[in-house]
Amino acid sequence: MCGIMGYTGKSQASAVILQGLAKQEYRGYDSAGIALRCDGRIVNAKIVGRVAELARRVRDLPPECECAVSGIGHTRWATHGGVTETNAHPHESSDGMVVLVHNGIIENSRDIRSRLESEGVRFITETDTEASCQLLAKLYRERGGDAHSAMSRLTASLTGAFALVIMFLDRPDEIWCARRGSPLVAANDGGASYCASDPTALLDYTHDLFFLEEGEMALLKPLACKFFNFDGSPREKESVSLNWSNVMTDKGRHEHFMRKEIEEQPDVLRLTIDTHTVVTTVAMGRDFNLPRGIMKKIRRVQFVACGTSHYATLVARDMLESLDRELDTRVEVASEYRYRDVAGGDDTLAIFVSQSGETADTLAAARRARAAGTCCVAITNVRGSTIDREVPHTLLSLSGPEIGVAATKTFTGQISLLALLVMWLLKDRGTLSANDEARLIGGLRSLPTLLQEILSREDEIKALAEKYSSSRGFFFIGRRECVPLTMEGALKMKEIAYLPSEAYAAGEMKHGPIAMLDDKLTVVALVPDTDLREKTLSNVEECRARSAPILLFATEGDLDALDFANDVFFMPRTERELIPFIGVLPLQLFAYHTARCLGRDIDMPRNLAKSVTVE
Ligand code: M6R
Numbered sequence: 001m002c003g004i005m006g007y008t009g010k011s012q013a014s015a016v017i018l019q020g021l022a023k024q025e026y027r028g029y030d031s032a033g034i035a036l037r038c039d040g041r042i043v044n045a046k047i048v049g050r051v052a053e054l055a056r057r058v059r060d061l062p063p064e065c066e067c068a069v070s071g072i073g074h075t076r077w078a079t080h081g082g083v084t085e086t087n088a089h090p091h092e093s094s095d096g097m098v099v100l101v102h103n104g105i106i107e108n109s110r111d112i113r114s115r116l117e118s119e120g121v122r123f124i125t126e127t128d129t130e131a132s133c134q135l136l137a138k139l140y141r142e143r144g145g146d147a148h149s150a151m152s153r154l155t156a157s158l159t160g161a162f163a164l165v166i167m168f169l170d171r172p173d174e175i176w177c178a179r180r181g182s183p184l185v186a187a188n189d190g191g192a193s194y195c196a197s198d199p200t201a202l203l204d205y206t207h208d209l210f211f212l213e214e215g216e217m218a219l220l221k222p223l224a225c226k227f228f229n230f231d232g233s234p235r236e237k238e239s240v241s242l243n244w245s246n247v248m249t250d251k252g253r254h255e256h257f258m259r260k261e262i263e264e265q266p267d268v269l270r271l272t273i274d275t276h277t278v279v280t281t282v283a284m285g286r287d288f289n290l291p292r293g294i295m296k297k298i299r300r301v302q303f304v305a306c307g308t309s310h311y312a313t314l315v316a317r318d319m320l321e322s323l324d325r326e327l328d329t330r331v332e333v334a335s336e337y338r339y340r341d342v343a344g345g346d347d348t349l350a351i352f353v354s355q356s357g358e359t360a361d362t363l364a365a366a367r368r369a370r371a372a373g374t375c376c377v378a379i380t381n382v383r384g385s386t387i388d389r390e391v392p393h394t395l396l397s398l399s400g401p402e403i404g405v406a407a408t409k410t411f412t413g414q415i416s417l418l419a420l421l422v423m424w425l426l427k428d429r430g431t432l433s434a435n436d437e438a439r440l441i442g443g444l445r446s447l448p449t450l451l452q453e454i455l456s457r458e459d460e461i462k463a464l465a466e467k468y469s470s471s472r473g474f475f476f477i478g479r480r481e482c483v484p485l486t487m488e489g490a491l492k493m494k495e496i497a498y499l500p501s502e503a504y505a506a507g508e509m510k511h512g513p514i515a516m517l518d519d520k521l522t523v524v525a526l527v528p529d530t531d532l533r534e535k536t537l538s539n540v541e542e543c544r545a546r547s548a549p550i551l552l553f554a555t556e557g558d559l560d561a562l563d564f565a566n567d568v569f570f571m572p573r574t575e576r577e578l579i580p581f582i583g584v585l586p587l588q589l590f591a592y593h594t595a596r597c598l599g600r601d602i603d604m605p606r607n608l609a610k611s612v613t614v615e
Contacts, residue, residue: 001077001609002103003027004184005201006165006175008070009192009222013037014058017073020194020201021051023249026257026403027198028609029075031088034058035099035167036068042099042169043068046088051075070173072165074101077609080109081126091130093137094121100136100166102129103197104182105614107160132158140168148232151176151217155230161360161614163212165195175220178230179212182613183358183386186210186218186225187239193220198611199242199382200249200401208239211384240384248400256602258404258496262588263455265412266448269581271398272416273444280438282423290377290393295429298349298375300328304337304365305353306612308407308491309414313353314484315580316418322577323422324431334361335615337368344372349425352378353418355402355410356611357385364615366391379417381410395421404603405610406496408588411488415580419444443575447582450572454585461586464551464567465593471522471549473500476587477509478526479536481576485526485583492591496605497598506539517546524590527564528571528579529555540564553586 003024007016017034032054033046043065045057054073058065074089081087089101106112109128112135117123121134135157139150147168154164161181168174177184177195186195189206195218196202199209210225212218216235217228227235254260276284284290301320303313310333317331332342334352338361344350350369354362357380366387369376378391381399388394399413423440426432468474474493476486483505490501504513506525517523523543527536541564544550552565561568571582595602 001028001611001613002197003029003075003201004072004101004103004163004165004195004197006072006177006195006220007192008173008175008220010069011192012066013068013071014065016194017071018051018055018058019204020196021054021073021075023201024075024196024198025051026405026604026610027075027077028405028604029077030083031078031085032073032075033088033090034071034073035090035092036061036065036071037167037172038062038065038068042092042096042167044090044092044099046085048083048085048088070167070175072099072101072167072175079105079614080128087125087127089129091125091127091133093133095137095141097140097169098133098137098166100129100133100164102132103163103613104161106132106158106162108158112157132162132164136166145170147171147174147176148228151178152230152232154178155180155217163197173221177212177218177220179216180214181360184212185384186212186220188220188223188225192222193225195220199384200244200403203242203244203249207242207244209242209384210237210239211389213389242383244401249403256404258406258408258592258602261402261404261409262585262592264400264409265585266451268399268409268413269416269444269451270448272413272420273441275398276417276420277441280441282420282427282437282441284395284420284424288393288395292428294349294375295425297347298429300330300343300348301425302337302342302348302350303331303353304334304350304362304369306334306359306361308411308488309353309355311484311488311491312411312414312418313351314487315415315481316422318481318484319419319577320422320426323436324426324429326431327429334359334365338365344369344374346373346375348374350374350376351421352376352387352391353414354378354387355381355397355399355407355414357382357387358611358613360613360615363387363390377421379414379421381413405605405608406492411584412581416444440575440577443578447574447578450574450582451585453572454582458589460569461589462593464569465590466597467567468522468549468551469594469597471499472520474502475513475517475521475523475543475548476501476503476526477506477523477536477539479506479532481579482526482528482583485580485587488584489524489587489591492588493594495608496591496595496600496602498600498606499594506536509539509542514542514546517543517548519547519549521548522551523548524551524553525565526553526583527561528583529558529573530576530579537564553583
């Protein structure tokens with residue numbers, strides 16, 4: 001959601017900034033802009049559309065802009081004010097002294113605006129951001145050009161969430177940053193300083209990154225980055241080394257990042273299992289600092305997350321319940337957990353799952369749980385992210401950077417780590433039998449090969465997608481361990497193919513949704529060979545009797561399934577609790593190829609942002 005890139009050094013600033021913005025396109029945006037310091041003035045270019053269009057506009061700027069060695073850029077995901085060039089960032093103050101980009105929402109922008117307007121300041125945009133820009137210019141003037149003091153006063157005056165990146169006209173080579181609520185990362189490679197919303201934008205230059213904390217400001221100069229509290233006092237800061245390679249953020253031979261990331265799932269599984277197991281025993285890495293014996297006093301476990309991460313936690317709940325039905329285990333969406341009166345305290349363990357580690361609702365939920373004295377664990381894919389820094393016990397999922405907006409390999413990274421964490425917790429509680437531990441770890445170890453086998457049959461799924469892409473919509477149905485899969489399958493279809501898709505526990509169909517069925521609404525039924533196979537097939541029959549085309553996902557060898565469906569895709573057999581690990585892959589591919597048939601923008605679907613950093 002909004003991408004920021006700032007640069008001050010010796011290279012061509014426009015090239016560095018455009019490249020940084022391109023790397024962050026996946027965050028989701030509708031317009032973009034850049035401001036460059038050229039020959040003592042600041043030159044702006046803005047467009048509605050893609051970064052490639054902004055690059056064309058930059059080529060038309062006066063020739064001296066090619067020599068600019070500092071500047072800031074932004075991709076905007078509109079919140080306040082329409083998608084127009086005027087509303088695109090960077091914004092410039094009326095006196096031309098301040099130019100600024102922003103990610104977040106300034107909640108008191110209306111008040112600031114009306115105060116400044118009554119003092120004669122003329123606003124030209126409809127954005128909340130312009131209020132912070134005009135206010136900073138006023139504070140800077142009032143303080144005789146003391147940037148430190150003006151920044152401190154500005155941050156004290158704003159309510160809401162912000163990552164602000166700023167240039168002052170009369171301060172060459174300097175870029176100022178401030179963060180509260182929205183992510184911002186800075187870096188210095190010896191000759192230049194950078195800042196961005198997302199670490200992937202900086203990996204071409206350095207892997208040593210400074211993640212700005214809540215209430216922190218930074219001053220970037222070519223030779224160093226300095227950090228301060230909002231009150232202006234200096235702050236010592238350690239860099240974090242991110243071991244992601246640049247290749248990981250490259251599409252390589254693939255048409256889409258999503259397709260590349262789907263294919264990486266066997267490797268994600270292998271790495272996760274190798275890192276956290278020894279032969280047939282679970283062994284969470286040394287970095288995991290949840291004290292042993294903690295589960296003796298825990299009565300409740302809560303899993304809290306949003307979107308795909310939430311569905312990953314449903315998989316974990318199913319596994320936990322199947323191994324220990326005494327423990328009170330709940331799953332909550334973070335946007336509700338943060339406002340409900342949920343039980344907490346030191347007999348409660350809350351597990352927060354967020355691939356980005358920056359989802360506003362998940363962060364707020366974790367803060368609430370911590371305030372209640374609940375023991376909190378986070379699972380995130382991004383070292384140094386806000387959740388990693390704020391939650392005392394963090395486990396890093398090992399998916400590598402995910403660029404496609406639709407989560408795929410991070411789901412697999414999460415469910416594999418959650419499965420191992422669940423085993424660790426139950427072992428600590430004394431309720432995991434050595435048999436179950438060995439059975440599940442053995443099952444996990446066989447998964448990469450099984451996923452590879454499904455990938456080798458991608459053409460079958462592609463053909464199914466081509467056949468069903470003219471459907472009016474989809475119902476995804478299944479029972480128990482397949483319910484999270486129905487949700488994830490439907491979400492993938494909605495977000496990248498834009499086709500209406502509903503997910504239902506198969507037994508619920510008769511209670512209303514079946515009324516919608518006709519020959520244009522395809523039912524995708526997940527019917528693995530478990531004790532619930534017959535029951536689910538009965539539900540499938542009921543759908544077939546209402547003329548709905550049926551696409552069945554069954555277990556290999558279950559040839560009778562062919563009698564119940566128009567088409568069947570056979571999945572390899574695995575342990576019951578591990579069925580979601582296998583089932584998610586064909587559903588991802590099905591959504592991917594459907595979206596491809598329909599010519600959708602797969603990696604950057606309309607209206608979506610990769611990480612949802614505002615409420
Ligand atoms: O970064 P998070 O895991 O906290 O993100 C949560 C959701 O926004 C995310 O899973 C979203 O639903 C996916 N991009 C959907 O594919």
